[in-house]
Amino acid sequence: MNFPSSLQAGQFCPSKNPCDLQSLIIILANGHPLIIRSVPYGHNTGQDYGGAMIGCFMRTVLAGYCRTPFQRAHRGLLKDTRPEDMAASVVKSTIQRTGVDTEQIEDLMLGCAYPEGEQGLNLGRIATYMSGLPYTVPGMTTNRLCGSSMQVIHTAAGSIAMGSGEAFICAGVESMSRVMRGGFNREPHPELSQSYPEAYIGMGMTAENLAVSHNISRENQEVFAANSHTKAIHAQSNGLLTDEITPLHGIEEDGCMRPPSLEKMSNLKPAFIDSGSVTAATSSPLTDGAASILVCSENFATENGLTPLATIISTAVAGVAPEIMGYGPVPASAKALNRANLTMDDMDIIELNEAFSAQSLACMKDMDLAIDDARVNIDGGALAIGHPLGASGCRITGKAASLLQRTGQEYALATMCIGGGMGIATVLERWN
Secondary structure, eight states, rough: OOOTTTOTTEEEEEETTTEEEEEEEEEEEETEEEEEEEEEEEGGGTTTTTEEEHHOOOOOOEEEEEEOEETTTTTTTTTTSSSHHHHHHHHHHHHHHHHGGGOOOOOOEEOOOSSSSGGGGHHHHHHHHHTTTTTTTEEEOOOOTBBBHHHHHHHHHHHHHHTTHHHHHHEEEEEETOOOOOOOOOOOOOOHHHOOOGOOOOOOHHHHHHHHHOOOHHHHHHHHHHHHHHHHHHHHHHHTTTTTTTTTTTBBBBBOOOOOOOHHHHOOOOOOOOOOOOGGGGGGGOEEEEEEEEEEEEEHHHHTTTOSSEEEEEEEEOOOOOGGGGGGGHHHHHHHHHHHHGGGGGOOOEEEOOOOOHHHHHHHTTTTOOOOTTBBOOOOOOHHHHHOOOOOOHHHHHHHHHHHHHHSEEEEEEEEEEEETTEEEEEEEOOO
């Protein structure tokens, strides 16, 4: 796009371009024009959550996605592996897969749901040392519970959009074997726990609440979980997971999936309340694992010979009542799709994190998705693959991007619920 040489910082500039913009606010960054706000002709920005700006200028791409094998916590093959080692392994793999010049990386952003103990002391910075990055590359750790590593992808994309860097490594990790859920010194606020106990509600009870509110039967929950395992086992058996997994300590495959048996599932006791319908089989397993992806600008990818997987075209977060936290993907996805000027019908790939069957089915019901919608979790979901809290957001975003390339389709949605009553979503377009 060509700009008049007389532009001054902050000046409004009437302009027409491929996005048909009415006005631009321009600032000068390192001598180059930078678009920080845009408005299409006749557009009411109050009705689209800022979609005009994101759809035209948030041109961030994803490349080099990888993850460790995901293994069951406490009894899987990664139970003795420190989280720093898992994080370092995927960061190294991302660097190797992309061939990116590490001196050009702006920041390493790492998501972790319980950043204490071995996951404390700013694990993002520790990962820079252990992965061989130069000390000039800083590191940070973000906690949005289950959405942590999708959040760092959003944060990197926002930084790129405003000109604060062109290349970021975004990763996530959780050792649920070595750092207990809730942390080692869980201390709910005494007054809040009395006046609003829902703020600290257990995740299993939120799934039970959605099962009741959306009339999700135990049988349907078990069928959904069985299908997730069947798809994951098929993907593993046919080598469809091989490319995304970087081996660690000689471990090359996931360890959570099991051949499903509806008969065995039906004999399990409820996991959270005696009268409930949610069981261990319809809850995602405690899992150890890490994931990583390179997030960069389109220009950076082109100039450095990278082959991206997908472009981020919109992002969103949303809040819901904490007692139905699993419902978060519904409003988050609606916001992200609105910002992209797309609908659920436009989505070719949908990665919906399966925290619980009941939670997933409640969301799908209100998203007008059938229980067997072929677009949802094509290679299985978290019920079968596992849910290492801080790593799952990066996994499902990277998975959605890689599936776009594998299938040759155009649009994908990655979305997940988050403890405390939140949701997060990312809409992607296949890089072509």
